[in-house]
Amino acid sequence: MLQSKKLTLALLINAALVSTAFASEQSESKGFVEDANGSVLFRTGFLHRDKKDGLTNDTSSAAQTAIVNLNSGFSKGIIGFGVGVVGDASFKLGENAHSGNGMIPTHNDGSAYDHWARGGAYVKARISNTTVTYGTQVLDLPVLASNTARLVPEYFEGVLATSREIDGLELTAGKFTKNQYSDQINSDGNELDRAVVWGAKYTFNDDLKASYYGIDVKDKLDRHYANVNYNYGLKDGAALNFDLSGYHTEFSKDASTYSATGTIANPVYGVPKAEKNTVAGTEKTNDIWAISTSYSKDVHNVMLAYQQNFGDVGYDYGGNADGAQSIYLPNSYLSDFVGNDEKSLGLQYNYNFKNHGLPGLNWTTAFVYGWDIDVRNQPKDGQEREFFNQVKYTVQSGFAKDASLRVRHSYYRANDSYKSIYMNDTNEWRIWLDIPVKLF
Numbered sequence: 001m002l003q004s005k006k007l008t009l010a011l012l013i014n015a016a017l018v019s020t021a022f023a024s025e026q027s028e029s030k031g032f033v034e035d036a037n038g039s040v041l042f043r044t045g046f047l048h049r050d051k052k053d054g055l056t057n058d059t060s061s062a063a064q065t066a067i068v069n070l071n072s073g074f075s076k077g078i079i080g081f082g083v084g085v086v087g088d089a090s091f092k093l094g095e096n097a098h099s100g101n102g103m104i105p106t107h108n109d110g111s112a113y114d115h116w117a118r119g120g121a122y123v124k125a126r127i128s129n130t131t132v133t134y135g136t137q138v139l140d141l142p143v144l145a146s147n148t149a150r151l152v153p154e155y156f157e158g159v160l161a162t163s164r165e166i167d168g169l170e171l172t173a174g175k176f177t178k179n180q181y182s183d184q185i186n187s188d189g190n191e192l193d194r195a196v197v198w199g200a201k202y203t204f205n206d207d208l209k210a211s212y213y214g215i216d217v218k219d220k221l222d223r224h225y226a227n228v229n230y231n232y233g234l235k236d237g238a239a240l241n242f243d244l245s246g247y248h249t250e251f252s253k254d255a256s257t258y259s260a261t262g263t264i265a266n267p268v269y270g271v272p273k274a275e276k277n278t279v280a281g282t283e284k285t286n287d288i289w290a291i292s293t294s295y296s297k298d299v300h301n302v303m304l305a306y307q308q309n310f311g312d313v314g315y316d317y318g319g320n321a322d323g324a325q326s327i328y329l330p331n332s333y334l335s336d337f338v339g340n341d342e343k344s345l346g347l348q349y350n351y352n353f354k355n356h357g358l359p360g361l362n363w364t365t366a367f368v369y370g371w372d373i374d375v376r377n378q379p380k381d382g383q384e385r386e387f388f389n390q391v392k393y394t395v396q397s398g399f400a401k402d403a404s405l406r407v408r409h410s411y412y413r414a415n416d417s418y419k420s421i422y423m424n425d426t427n428e429w430r431i432w433l434d435i436p437v438k439l440f
Contacts, residue, residue, distance in 0.1 A: 024128040025164075026080050035073020038439035040066050044093075045151040045432050047103050052425035061103035061112070063151050065090035068119070070439075080126040086136055087119015088152040102150050102323070105183050116185060120157065130163040136187075141172065142225040143215040143247075144197050147323035149430075150182035154323045157187065158195075168203040172213070181323040194218040195321050199225075207231040220256075220320040223249045225328065238297035245329060246289030247315065256319035257284050258421060259340040260312060260376065286311040288338060292330040299352040305330035307337055307344045314340040314373075333388040334410035334428055337370040339418065341380065344370035360394040360404075375417045382418035387411040406432045 029035060048060040067088045074080030096104055096112035105113045122135025137160060138146045138153045146154040158176030179192035199213030213225045227245040234240060251257050256279060292305035307329055309315065315338035318324030330346060331337040337344035346368035353361040366388040373382025387410070394404040408430040414422060 025131075026074060026078070026126045026128055029074045029076055029080050029126075032073050032075045032082060036071065036440060038068075038070040040068050040437045040439060042066055042435040042437065043151065043432060045103065046430070047101050047150070048429045049101055050427040052427065053419075056424050057098055059098050059101040061096050061099045061101055061151075062093040063090050063096070063104055064093055065151050067152060074124070074126050078127065082124045082126075083121065084124065084135075085119065085121045086138060086155070087117065089115075089117040090152060091115040099183075102147075102181070102183050104151070105185050113185075118152070118155070118180065118185065118187070120155065120187065129165050130161065132159065132161045134159045139176075141197060141199065141213055141326075142211070142227070142328040143199070143213045143223050143326055144176070144195060144322055145325045145328075147182055147325040149325065152182050154182050154325070155180040155187070156192075156195075156322075160197075170201050172199045173197065179322060190319075190323070192217075192321065193220075207233070215321065217321040219252055219254050221249055221251045223247060227328070234297075236297070238295070241292075241294040241296070243292045243294075243330070244289070246287065247329075249286045249311075249315065251284040251286070251313065251316070251320075253282050254279050255284070255316070257313045257316045259314035259316055259374075260284055284312040286313050286315055288315050288329065290329045290331065299355055301350040303330065303346075303348040305346045305348070307331045307342075307346070309338060309340060309342045312340075314338045314342065331368045331370075333366060333368065333386055334412050334426070335368070335370075335384055335386050335423075337368055337384065339370065339373035339375075339382055339384070339422065341372055341374040342370050342382070343372050344368055358393070360396045362392050364388075364390045364392075373418050375421055378417045382415065384412070384414040384418055384422070386413075400435070403435045404433075406430075406434075 043065050046062045048058070050058050065088050069086055071084040072082040074082045092104055092112050092114060099106055099112045105116050107113065120136025122133050122137060124131060124133040136155050136157050139156050140146070144156070146156065156176045157178035158174060160174035161172070163171045174197045176195045177192060178188040179190040180187050181189055196216045197213065199211065201209065201211035203209050207230060209229045211227045215223045225245070225247050227243070230242045232240045287310040288307065290305055290307035292303055294301060294303040315327065315336070317327055317338065327336050327338065329336070331344045346366060348364065348366035350362060350364045352359070368386050370384045372380060373384070374380045375382045390406065390408040392404060392406040395401055410428040412426045412428070414425065419425065
């Protein structure tokens with residue numbers, strides 16, 4: 001396995017060799033100032049979890065934030081340089097006496113912060129079609145993804161190189177040493193030692209794509225991801241889409257593996273710090289794969305997905321490298337259906353109201369059922385199910401163009417054996433009002 005520095009150097013050398021052969025992103029640069037862009041996203045967020053066991057406190061958070069993204073262009077020349085800033089400034093709305101759902105930072109006594117700010121800067125360089133960025137970043141990689149499902153995004157600090165020197169092929173390599181979850185003030189709140197990532201995705205044609213990514217998190221895990229996506233056009237504008245994806249994970253003895261230890265490890269579910277870092281003590285493996293088929297025509301899209309786990313433990317994301325969003329599989333809503341040996345079947349339907357004069361209005365509904373979950377020291381009879389609904393409206397034109405309102409609801413239930421290690425029966429509401437403002 002190539003280390004990130006070696007692979008980054010190889011990408012840069014390759015870019016230098018081919019940069020004079022054809023037009024590139026860097027050769028088309030307009031300049032440091034001319035290509036600059038800046039924006040602020042004003043977001044009002046509300047997240048409420050109604051726990052149905054009668055023993056666990058409900059959690060509820062409401063807050064307002066401004067998420068800033070300032071990004072320069074690249075200077076002209078063979079090598080272009082640039083800088084950028086990402087960050088957020090927020091304040092709570094109301095008392096927020098029962099937070100603990102990943103929305104708002106809390107003091108040592110459990111009380112919510114009144115206001116807080118986070119973020120950082122980065123520098124970047126580009127040769128031909130190869131870009132290297134160092135500093136604070138929001139990542140979107142299948143093996144290392146920033147959680148963007150809360151009020152503000154999760155941040156990583158490190159270096160990432162992306163190269164598109166060959167038509168249709170994108171190569172990625174990086175190394176990250178800090179990880180800050182959405183409700184953390186400390187820039188390395190998740191105490192990430194070192195995460196090395198690499199990957200490639202290739203577009204064969206407009207209908208067929210494939211990708212592979214890997215990650216090595218020091219003293220935690222090695223994880224590999226592969227995906228193949230094929231789109232088959234039908235008559236009258238209809239289409240079938242086939243997607244096959246999966247992960248192979250090798251956990252070290254120091255990794256957080258809650259489905260092996262029988263205790264909840266994910267702090268997103270409000271578990272005390274004393275319990276969230278439980279480790280198995282021995283090496284473990286997990287394989288999870290999923291296949292989905294989608295049919296789309298006009299305003300309709302329906303997807304059927306099957307997902308299955310194998311190995312010693314469940315997928316057990318979160319706590320080892322990121323904030324629990326590195327799960328690029330179809331049966332992922334409030335629950336991700338990733339229990340030990342779990343099988344799950346999901347049905348999703350999406351409807352666009354454009355034929356009713358509301359092109360920005362979309363409704364998504366889904367039902368997922370998971371079974372055969374192996375719960376430690378109990379019979380292999382763990383079960384869970386979720387009924388999911390989301391309505392989102394995005395303004396299409398005018399002064400409020402791109403502003404959006406999203407209302408999401410999950411009805412989650414599990415049997416007694418599985419809720420003892422995962423999460424209790426929950427009704428969840430999430431409401432986001434997003435107002436983007438372009439600065440320049």
